[in-house]
Amino acid sequence: MxxxxxxxxxxxxxxxxxxxxxxxxxxxxxxxxxxxxxxxxxxxxxxxxxxxxxxxxxxxxxxxxxxxxxxxxxxxxxxxxxxxxVSGYLTPKTRSIPHRLKNRSNDDLIILFPHRADRKKGFKEAVNICNKLQAKINNKTVRLFIPFYNDDRERDESSYRYSELQQIINDLDTSNVVELHNWLDTDEVHRYLSLGDVVINPGAFVESFGLVPLESVLAGTPAVCSRVGALRDLEGIPGLYHVDYGDIDGFVEKIIEAINVDQSTLDDGKNHVETVYSIExxxxxxxxxxxGSYDKTKKMTLDEHHLVLAPWCYKNGNFIYNDYSSKFHHYPKLNDVFSFFPGTTINLNKFSSPDILMEINKAREEGCLTPLIV
Structure with missing residues (x-):
């Protein structure tokens, strides 16, 4: 090279x-x-x-x-x-699309989980969500479709093996809800997404873009995803719903809202994706x-006297969620004097309380506060 x-x-x-x-x-x-x-x-x-x-x-x-x-x-x-x-196209090849999805019953509620087997993508959360969803909806049969390579080839520790997924399904007694099926080819994804009722993205994986929910909306299927990573950038797109990571009941409620959304909202979402995320x-x-011409380097420095909420965090009520710890952190005394909203800064020169300074140091150590970049 x-x-x-x-x-x-x-x-x-x-x-x-x-x-x-x-x-x-x-x-x-x-x-x-x-x-x-x-x-x-x-x-x-x-x-x-x-x-x-x-x-x-x-x-x-x-x-x-x-x-x-x-x-x-x-x-x-x-x-x-x-x-x-983001593109969507139909293909005559449908061999990997599950037969029961193509010939679905009117009583079926099809939930799609089109993600790889990474442990942080939310497989367990998806199973628990659909279990609770079935308990709440009596007039529908909830079916959770999950594509997977049906073998036990060697995988790194970040991914589930097929046998592990089967064990989780058995342990949670959800074999009547979960259906594993063959992995999809790239040119089959759009048709697959269009055949579901809702696509879910419930994991803690730090997404850098959010391709799956955007492809789903483009296919005319609403999506419900965790408020994690770049998925937060997608808030406000019609037909795309967000829930705090780990809020199983919140996911159930948003799925119910999504399956009752009107067609005009889905059309607005599709038009938005086609316009903002076009190949062109x-x-x-x-x-x-x-x-173009760009500066090779930009001299940016840190103002250690002013702190801001880290870009990988967001405020949820009195808690701060950190994408990289996958946890909600709580700083009660600091929360009383600082909003934690994006764009606001903590001027360290204005604080002398040992309790508040201790919480500030803790928030920095836990990666929730960073120095202001100037």
Whole structure:
């Protein structure tokens, strides 16, 4: 690869990684990051230079900026948000779509969980949600469809094995609700999503964009997802509902609301996704980045006397949810004097109470407060 890039003006590194980084001489380096969970993207952003970094969401932009500046390992380049393009298309291939989904009964309520087997994607939560949903809806048969590779191939510890999923289903006595079926090909996803009643995204995984709920809305199916990571950026889209992570009853209520939504709301959501997240807009964004001029580094510093709510956190009542701990944190004394809303700052010079200062330090240690970037 090194020889092929010697005369290049621009080198684009999709999902930049330490392992494929030779010396690109004087070429303009544009990289994209599509998660901020796995070590490849974390190390890339912290250790490797680039002229421009492309990310798919405002959430990821703020998270990367804050992390890199706080690390003090290098100066920050321009970080540009280009949302992923979301497309939907029908295909004549339907072999992986479950037969019972294609020939559903009028009494069926089909809930789709189209996620990989990562333990933080919310498999257990989905099963518990549908169990409670069935107990609340007597006139429908709740069926939770989950695609999966039907084998026990070696997986890393972050993912369930097929036998583990079966064990969870048996332990929770939900075999009458859950249906595992063969994994889907990419070109089958749109049709699959269009055949469900609701798509759910109940996990704690820190999403960097939110492709599944957007694809669902585009397919005309409402989606209910956890208020985690970049999924929070999608609040307000018609047909897309948010619930705090871990709130099983809240998910049940939102699913009931979603299945009763009027068609005009679903149409508005579909139009929104087609307009804001079009393939054409994504291509135009990359074209502008490839041909545009950007500052290679931006000198950003930390104001240690002013603190803000970390971009990977949000306020929920008297609690602060942290995406990376997957927990709600509570700072009762600090909560009395600071709103924790985005854009507001804590001026440390104005506080002298030992109790409040102790909570401020605790919030910093737990990653909920970060210094203001200037």
């Amino acid at each position: 090194h020889e092929n890039t010697v005369d290049s003006d621009v080198v684009f590194l999709h999902a930049d990684s330490l392992f494929i980084r030779p010396n690109f001489h004087n070429a303009k380096i544009i990289r994209s990051l599509h998660d901020y969970v796995y070590e490849e993207s974390l190390l890339s952003s912290l250790l490797l230079p680039a002229d421009v970094t492309v990310v798919p969401s405002t959430y990821l932009k703020k998270t990367v900026e804050t992390t890199v500046v706080m690390s003090n390992l290098r100066d920050l380049e321009d970080i540009v948000v280009i949302p992923n393009g 807009s994504m291509i135009d964004g990359y074209d502008e980045v490839m041909t």
